[in-house]
Amino acid sequence: MIHTQPRAVATISALALATLGAATSGALAPVSAAPASPARTTTSLSGLHPTVSDYVQVSASTTPPTEAQCYSVGRRCFTPTSTRAAYNVQGLIDSHFDGRGMTIAIVDSHGSDTMAHDLHVYDQAFGLPAMCGEESVSCAAGMPTFSELQLQGSPATKAPPSTSKGTGLQDKAAWALEVALDVETAHSMAPGANILLVTTPNSETLGVQGFPQMMAAEQYVVDHHLANVISQSFASAEDAFGSSQSLLNLRHAFVSAAQSGVTVLGSSGDGGTANTMKQPVKAGGALIPYPTVEWPASDPLVTGVGGTYLCTDAQASAGRVVDSIHPPAKCQANPGAAEVGWTFSGGGFSHVFDTPAYQSTLPTGSTPIGTKRGVPDIALQASAGTGALVYLSLPPDGTAGLFCGSTPCSTGWYDIGGTSLSCPQWAGLVAIADQINGGGLGLINPGLYRIGANPARYAADFYDVTLGDNTADPSVAGYPATTGWDPVTGLGTPNAGVLLPDLVQAVHGN
Numbered sequence: 055m056i057h058t059q060p061r062a063v064a065t066i067s068a069l070a071l072a073t074l075g076a077a078t079s080g081a082l083a084p085v086s087a088a089p090a091s092p093a094r095t096t097t098s099l100s101g102l103h104p105t106v107s108d109y110v111q112v113s114a115s116t117t118p119p120t121e122a123q124c125y126s127v128g129r130r131c132f133t134p135t136s137t138r139a140a141y142n143v144q145g146l147i148d149s150h151f152d153g154r155g156m157t158i159a160i161v162d163s164h165g166s167d168t169m170a171h172d173l174h175v176y177d178q179a180f181g182l183p184a185m186c187g188e189e190s191v192s193c194a195a196g197m198p199t200f201s202e203l204q205l206q207g208s209p210a211t212k213a214p215p216s217t218s219k220g221t222g223l224q225d226k227a228a229w230a231l232e233v234a235l236d237v238e239t240a241h242s243m244a245p246g247a248n249i250l251l252v253t254t255p256n257s258e259t260l261g262v263q264g265f266p267q268m269m270a271a272e273q274y275v276v277d278h279h280l281a282n283v284i285s286q287s288f289a290s291a292e293d294a295f296g297s298s299q300s301l302l303n304l305r306h307a308f309v310s311a312a313q314s315g316v317t318v319l320g321s322s323g324d325g326g327t328a329n330t331m332k333q334p335v336k337a338g339g340a341l342i343p344y345p346t347v348e349w350p351a352s353d354p355l356v357t358g359v360g361g362t363y364l365c366t367d368a369q370a371s372a373g374r375v376v377d378s379i380h381p382p383a384k385c386q387a388n389p390g391a392a393e394v395g396w397t398f399s400g401g402g403f404s405h406v407f408d409t410p411a412y413q414s415t416l417p418t419g420s421t422p423i424g425t426k427r428g429v430p431d432i433a434l435q436a437s438a439g440t441g442a443l444v445y446l447s448l449p450p451d452g453t454a455g456l457f458c459g460s461t462p463c464s465t466g467w468y469d470i471g472g473t474s475l476s477c478p479q480w481a482g483l484v485a486i487a488d489q490i491n492g493g494g495l496g497l498i499n500p501g502l503y504r505i506g507a508n509p510a511r512y513a514a515d516f517y518d519v520t521l522g523d524n525t526a527d528p529s530v531a532g533y534p535a536t537t538g539w540d541p542v543t544g545l546g547t548p549n550a551g552v553l554l555p556d557l558v559q560a561v562h563g564n
Contacts, residue, residue: 108438109231111458114466118179118443121369121380124469128381130368131469132435132442134180134242137479139370140392141434141517142551143243146486151554153247153485154198156494158240159281160478161268161288165202165253166230168447169237173200176238176445183245200237202251203280205271231456234446235470236287236478242442243482246489250281265290265304272307276314282494284311285481286320286356287474289348289400291329294339298406301349308355315494317484321473322360322430323348323400326526327533327541345531347402347429354410357499358429359477360543361396361436362519368440374517382439388521395522395535395542396437400473401429402524402533402541412500415507417518417545420538431499433519433543434479438471480548487554491561501560505553506538506545511560515553516546 110127113119124131138144146152166172174189176182186193187200237249252275254267268288275281295301311318323329327345351358365385367375378389388394404427413423421428435442445467448454452462488494495501505511512518524542525532533541548554 108441108472109468109470110438111463111466111468112443114464116175116179116445119467124368125381127469128383129439129441129469130377130380130382130385132364132368132440134182136366136368136370137242137364137435137442139372140364140366140374141547142374142549143483143486144372145551146554147245150246151486151489153244153482153489155246156244156283156485156488157248157250157281158244158478158481158485159250159252159272159275159284160233160236160240160481161252161272161284161286162229162233162236163254163256163264163268163288164229164233165204165251166233168230169202169233169251170200172234172445172447173237173241177241179445180242182242185241185249198241198246199248200241200251201249202253203271203275205252205254205267205274230448230454231444231446231468231470232287232474235442235444235474236285238444239442239475240285240478240482243479244485247482247485250275264288269304269307272318273310276307276310276316279314282316282488283481283484284316284318285478286318286350287472287477289321289323289351291323291331291342291346292349292352292404292406293342293346294329294331295349301406305350305353305355308350308353312355312497315496317488317495317498318350318356319359319477319481319484320349320351320353320356321400321477322351322358324398324436324472325400326398326524326530327400327402328527328530329400341527341530343530345402345533347404348400349406351400352404352407352427352429354407354427354499355497357480357497357502358400358431358544359473359480360399360401360430360433361471361473361476362393362399362433362543362547363396363437363522364393364435364440366392382437384437384439384522391521393435393517393519393521393543393547395433395519395524395540397522397524398526399430399433399436399524399542401544403428410499412503413539415503417506417512417538418509419536421533421536421540423539428539428541430541430544431502432480432545433547434476436471436473436476438469441469441471442475444468444470483548483550483554486550487557490555491558495558495561498557498561501557501562502545504560504563505556511556512538512545515549515556517549518546519543
């Protein structure tokens with residue numbers, strides 16, 4: 055049985071979002087594939103490139119699976135504790151820098167009917183602070199809040215009819231896993247921050263619909279001062295748009311955000327350098343036969359977030375402890391490495407945007423950036439093989455539309471990867487930096503690259519990832535991870551306890 059209860063929801067009429075029709079890619083689509091192990095599903099890289107790249111249901115219990123259960127399906131599963139240990143976050147939280155007073159807006163299609171319940175199970179399982187707005191929680195002064203802003207209403211969760219000729223991306227339940235990932239992992243990184251889940255009733259399929267509504271929703275958030283940070287786990291290849299101008303017409307919310315002190319982050323994508331053209335039909339779109347990057351992450355007003363294999367101890371409670379013994383194979387093949395550039399981390403060079411001034415000076419040894427914007431700016435764990443545990447409720451009658459192998463998925467714990475994992479966790483880190491700052495930092499990219507240009511600060515603030523590459527499809531050339539900035543992991547991953555206070559100073563020009 056699914057347990058839900060009313061939560062804080064605001065519904066805005068369709069008049070608030072008048073623009074219709076454009077191109078985007080699904081953040082998560084139901085996939086039927088032969089499971090490599092029980093209850094495992096992996097998306098096809100020849101078609102969709104969702105920002106959730108891969109998921110496996112590890113347990114049907116409300117109790118999180120053991121690490122041994124994760125190893126049995128070829129993965130290691132990170133918890134809030136072990137992720138914080140890997141990126142030196144816990145010391146900030148222990149010093150009461152946990153994002154309190156700040157708000158993270160998470161933008162997703164459809165939302166999830168069970169998010170308030172699932173968040174409560176997640177918080178109880180990992181001992182995280184409860185949020186006002188989650189199920190079975192009495193609100194009290196000073197608590198962080200979870201709320202939803204449902205722009206244009208919220209369709210019911212149901213599977214598409216068997217006679218449907220659509221893409222399947224409109225199925226709300228298939229998006230619920232994306233929503234759970236975004237909300238739960240952002241809260242795990244910044245447990246004191248408020249979370250506003252902003253939803254529109256449109257799937258962002260490549261080239262069909264979704265982007266105008268989602269950008270209008272972000273404009274509403276900025277105009278009404280509803281958040282300090284916006285997290286976007288959706289993307290489309292720049293080259294999938296009908297024209298560069300059609301893309302540029304959508305970036306109004308980012309301009310407003312930069313002017314209003316709001317930081318906008320975007321997943322760099324899960325296809326490496328290989329992306330697809332428009333896919334308005336179930337068959338999917340054609341592969342773009344040359345390296346491309348995805349927007350919004352490619353926008354100079356957005357902080358693009360790439361991904362890594364996180365080869366540290368998934369059971370560690372303190373310190374960055376390398377684990378080269380346990381799965382996945384990529385960690386076993388790189389002994390001694392704490393992180394390796396993720397093969398499917400979106401990255402490369404924009405075909406639309408010129409190089410922004412903040413990328414004119416890079417750390418020594420960086421991959422050169424020529425005349426076009428380099429993507430991504432930063433990174434965090436993203437490989438499904440070193441993914442995070444997320445709890446999700448699904449209808450018990452098999453009508454969710456979300457498949458694990460050839461059978462419907464069920465309620466329980468999932469191990470998930472993709473730059474949809476790295477982006478909301480980075481949003482949590484920015485919320486902590488905002489708290490240190492005493493308010494929103496706005497565009498953080500100039501500050502990030504200012505740190506990168508100083509060898510001592512860069513060495514202290516970032517974990518430089520120098521292994522791996524993002525050749526996801528052998529027919530499309532990828533790039534290697536290198537010393538300094540590279541088109542796989544950007545400047546690298548955060549040593550948060552040092553980086554976040556330093557970022558505040560750097561954004562202010564110091």
